[in-house]
Structure formats: structure tokens, C-alpha cells
Amino acid sequence: MIPANFDYLRVDSVEGALEALQEHGDEAKLIAGGHSLLPLMKFRLSAPAYLVDINRLDDLKYVREENGSLVIGALTRHSDIEANSLVKKNAGLLASATHHVGDPQVRHRGTIGGAIAHGDPASDIPSALLALNATVVVTGPEGTRDIPIDDFFVGFLETDLKDDEMLTQIKVPSVPDAKWSFQKFNRRAQDWAIVGASVLVNNGQSGVSLVNMHSTPFRATAVEEAIASGANAKEASEQAAIGTEPTSDINASVEYRKHLARVLVKRGLEEAGL
Amino acid sequence: MEVTLNINGVEQSHDVEPRTLLVQFIRESAGLTGTNIGCDTSSCGACTVHLNGESIKSCTVLAAQVDGMEVTTIEGLAQSDGTLHPMQQAFHECHALQCGYCTPGMVMACVSLVEENQTLTEDEVREGLEGNLCRCTGYHNIVKAVLEVSEA
Ligand SMILES: Cc1cc2nc3c(=O)[nH]c(=O)nc-3n(C[C@H](O)[C@H](O)[C@H](O)COP(=O)(O)OP(=O)(O)OC[C@H]3O[C@@H](n4cnc5c(N)ncnc54)[C@H](O)[C@@H]3O)c2cc1C
Numbered sequence: 416m417i418p419a420n421f422d423y424l425r426v427d428s429v430e431g432a433l434e435a436l437q438e439h440g441d442e443a444k445l446i447a448g449g450h451s452l453l454p455l456m457k458f459r460l461s462a463p464a465y466l467v468d469i470n471r472l473d474d475l476k477y478v479r480e481e482n483g484s485l486v487i488g489a490l491t492r493h494s495d496i497e498a499n500s501l502v503k504k505n506a507g508l509l510a511s512a513t514h515h516v517g518d519p520q521v522r523h524r525g526t527i528g529g530a531i532a533h534g535d536p537a538s539d540i541p542s543a544l545l546a547l548n549a550t551v552v553v554t555g556p557e558g559t560r561d562i563p564i565d566d567f568f569v570g571f572l573e574t575d576l577k578d579d580e581m582l583t584q585i586k587v588p589s590v591p592d593a594k595w596s597f598q599k600f601n602r603r604a605q606d607w608a609i610v611g612a613s614v615l616v617n618n619g620q621s622g623v624s625l626v627n628m629h630s631t632p633f634r635a636t637a638v639e640e641a642i643a644s645g646a647n648a649k650e651a652s653e654q655a656a657i658g659t660e661p662t663s664d665i666n667a668s669v670e671y672r673k674h675l676a677r678v679l680v681k682r683g684l685e686e687a688g689l
Numbered sequence: 690m691e692v693t694l695n696i697n698g699v700e701q702s703h704d705v706e707p708r709t710l711l712v713q714f715i716r717e718s719a720g721l722t723g724t725n726i727g728c729d730t731s732s733c734g735a736c737t738v739h740l741n742g743e744s745i746k747s748c749t750v751l752a753a754q755v756d757g758m759e760v761t762t763i764e765g766l767a768q769s770d771g772t773l774h775p776m777q778q779a780f781h782e783c784h785a786l787q788c789g790y791c792t793p794g795m796v797m798a799c800v801s802l803v804e805e806n807q808t809l810t811e812d813e814v815r816e817g818l819e820g821n822l823c824r825c826t827g828y829h830n831i832v833k834a835v836l837e838v839s840e841a
């Protein structure tokens with residue numbers, strides 16, 4: 416399967432990317448790893464007139480510590496994040512969720528920025544970032560702005576990114592002492608999650624979020640509130656499906672997904688020591 | 690557009706459309722048909738090659754994206770005198786293939802896996818090959834071959 420024709424533009428700086436976006440507006444798409452975009456283009460579900468390749472922005476490939484946070488460049492590949500010792504130590508949940516993405520070949524190409532910008536509720540990475548209270552940094556013609564991850568996902572495959580902005584960095588608060596668990600239920604190792612759950616418990620505060628249970632990556636607020644008022648793992652996990660609107664498909668019905676959400680959150684909370 | 694790749698140590702340039710997939714460039718422009726296309730949807734791993742030494746699925750990468758980089762395909766593993774790469778030799782000795790369709794991609798994935806981790810356990814091999822499907826062998830002898838090489 417071959418994508419529809421497009422003009423290919425390779426840029427080597429954030430400024431170059433922003434200029435291309437400004438010039439071509441919604442006819443242009445950025446391509447990072449291409450592991451969400453190219454499959455869509457091959458099925459002709461997406462047919463941008465201009466493809467702006469940002470793979471050579473080596474300045475956006477890094478993991479650093481800054482003021483008690485991990486800062487990660489948008490073009491950092493999944494395989495570099497899952498193996499990074501700073502990520503493993505200070506945000507183990509993110510390393511684990513990233514390790515659960517696809518397979519080694521996919522993780523050698525896919526980027527954290529692409530995984531977030533795509534806004535896919537079935538993706539493992541946004542869920543870990545919700546539980547970790549990350550911040551998304553985007554850059555546009557007017558400069559950069561910080562978006563709390565809770566405000567970033569606005570609809571199905573829809574984010575707060577404007578047509579002329581790009582995602583440049585992710586800030587993740589360091590929580591070396593947190594207990595956490597990433598739970599993913601699928602039939603075959605490489606598959607996307609039928610349902611997944613991220614759980615983080617740190618100093619009595621909890622972050623709980625779900626994969627593939629809503630039109631957007633979903634924070635399980637009801638579970639977090641139950642924990643804050645003293646519920647144990649079993650009691651809190653009973654709240655896991657509250658507020659979700661999962662879809663029914665070949666893999667699972669709505670009811671089964673809700674059941675899985677409760678089971679996975681319970682396992683996660685127990686593994687995180689609750 | 691002109692795309693130049695170093696494939697198996699040989700630099701080659703071809704004039705291709707921007708939408709040309711890497712696997713097409715390898716098979717059709719470079720004429721190296723050892724790399725197979727299976728699913729064409731990044732699920733089966735038949736098209737696995739190395740890009741700058743790491744395994745990737747060449748059906749889900751544009752040739753234009755990797756312009757100027759180094760690609761290794763199954764044809765580039767053996768030495769010029771025909772001596773097989775240790776992974777190819779282990780596949781041969783462990784009977785890790787039957788029809789052979791998955792084999793080029795499987796071998797490339799296995800080589801990359803061992804390069805990244807020389808102390809693989811059986812579980813890690815099975816998990817590390819999650820992106821490669823084989824309809825014949827039941828995987829057992831493939832896992833054996835990888836362990837043979839990583840323990841060597
Ligand atoms: C076989 C297969 C299995 C997979 N399995 C999983 C899985 O189990 N779990 C999971 O979470 N994911 C999975 N993925 C998706 C994978 O994680 C992708 O790498 C990721 O979703 C997208 O990252 P990318 O760099 O490839 O983005 P691209 O495909 O290049 O881009 C995706 C979208 O984001 C935009 N974009 C990219 N970078 C930026 C940026 N810096 N700023 C603004 N916009 C940007 C693009 O314009 C595009 O719209 C799988 C993919 C494949 C092919």
C-alpha cells in the first residue's frame with residue numbers, strides 16, 4: 416500500500432518546522448517516527464499535501480534533569496526512553512509504559528512527541544504521563560507555552576496543539592520514591608492495549624489513569640478521590656469505570672472493558688503497595 | 690527526488706517519488722529482494738532491516754526519511770566468501786525455519802536483539818521477537834538459535 420502523493424520537506428530546526436507549518440497551514444503534517452502517521456497515510460485515511468520531516472532535529476533528542484523534573488525532547492525515540500537510567504530511576508512508570516509499546520522495531524522509530532501529539536486514547540504513553548502529572552511544552556510563532564497534560568487531550572485524536580505549533584518537550588516531575596504499576600491487557604505481546612492502567616502512589620498522593628477507555632486518554636478521578644479518602648485497593652478500584660465511555664469492538668464489549676478497568680486498577684494499586 | 694542510501698556497504702542513489710517506502714526502495718530500486726513484504730501494515734516483521742544498526746520495519750519508513758543513512762539487509766550479513774553470519778549459522782543448525790518466508794526479517798530482528806543485550810534469557814528472546822510472526826516453526830527453534838548465539 417502506497418500513500419497518496421505529497422511534497423516532502425525536510426527541516427533541520429524548530430524554526431524551519433514552524434515556517435513550513437505557517438506557510439502550508441492545515442495542508443501540512445509533521446512526520447516524526449511515522450509509526451502512527453504512515454499507517455494512516457497508507458490506508459489513505461490521511462493525505463497531507465506537504466509532509467514536514469522533523470527526524471533530523473537532533474536538538475530535540477535528549478533526557479535531562481532540570482529543577483527536580485525530567486525533561487525529555489519530543490524527538491526522543493521510545494527505545495532510548497525505556498533504556499534511559501534517569502527515566503528508570505525518576506519516572507519508572509514511563510519507562511515501563513514505553514517498554515510496552517509495540518515491539519522493538521516500533522520502539523526504535525516511534526517518538527514520545529509523536530505518541531502524545533497523535534492524541535490516541537489507546538496509546539500507553541499518555542496514560543503514564545497523566546499519572547505522573549507531566550507538562551507538555553509546545554512551540555509556535557509566538558514562542559513556547561506549557562500545557563498541563565490534563566488540558567492537552569481535547570477529543571478523539573484531537574489535542575490542544577494549533578496548526579502552527581509543534582510539541583518540543585515533555586516535563587515529568589521526578590518521583591524516585593514513588594510506587595507505581597503499569598498494567599496492560601492484550602491478547603498478543605505486540606498488540607495495543609484492549610485496556611490498560613497506570614497507577615502511581617507517592618507520599619499519599621495518587622495518580623491513576625486508563626488506556627483505551629474513553630475518547631481521550633483518561634484520568635480515573637473517582638479512583639484517585641477514593642484513595643484520598645482512605646479507600647483500600649479493592650474499594651478504590653470499584654470506581655475505575657466511573658465517567659468512562661469506552662467503545663465496543665472485535666476485542667471487547669463496553670461491559671467487558673469496564674470490568675477490565677476495575678481488575679487492572681486493582682492489580683495496579685496492589686502492586687503499588689496500596 | 691534523489692535518495693542516496695548506503696545498503697550493505699554499497700552507496701546507491703535512485704530517483705524516486707517522496708512516497709516511496711524503504712522496502713520498495715530496497716526491493717525495486719536496489720533490486721535486493723531478500724527483504725520480504727508480508728502484512729505491509731507493520732505487524733509481521735517480514736520486512737525488518739537494520740537502519741544505522743537497529744532493527745526497523747521497512748514497510749513503515751519512507752526512503753526519503755532515511756536519505757544518507759546506512760541500511761543492512763539480509764544480503765549484507767554473510768561474508769563475501771559465503772561464510773554465514775553466526776545467527777544465520779545458528780538458524781541453519783537449529784532448524785529455525787521451514788518455509789523461510791519470515792526468515793530474512795526474523796534473522797535481522799534476532800541480530801539486533803542480541804546486539805542490544807548479550808545476556809538474554811529465554812523469556813526475553815520470546816518477548817524481544819514479539820514483532821515478528823512465523824506461521825511454520827512455532828518459534829521454538831528460533832528461540833533456540835538466538836540463545837545459542839547470545840550464549841556463545
Ligand atoms: C505495529 C505498531 C504497534 C504499535 N503499538 C503501540 C502500542 O502498543 N502502544 C502505543 O502506545 N503505541 C503503539 N504504537 C504507536 C507508536 O507508539 C508510535 O510511535 C506513536 O504513536 C507515534 O509516534 P511517531 O513518532 O511515530 O509519530 P508520527 O507517526 O510521526 O506522528 C503522529 C502524529 O503526531 C504528529 N507529530 C509528531 N511529532 C510531533 C511534534 N513533535 N509536534 C507536533 N506534532 C507532532 C504528526 O503530525 C502526526 O499527526 C504502535 C505503532 C505500530 C506501527
Ligand code: FES
Nearest residue numbers: 727728729734748
Ligand atoms: S511487511 Fe512490514 S511488518 Fe509486515
Ligand code: FES
Nearest residue numbers: 787789823824825
Ligand atoms: S518459516 Fe514459514 S513463516 Fe516462518
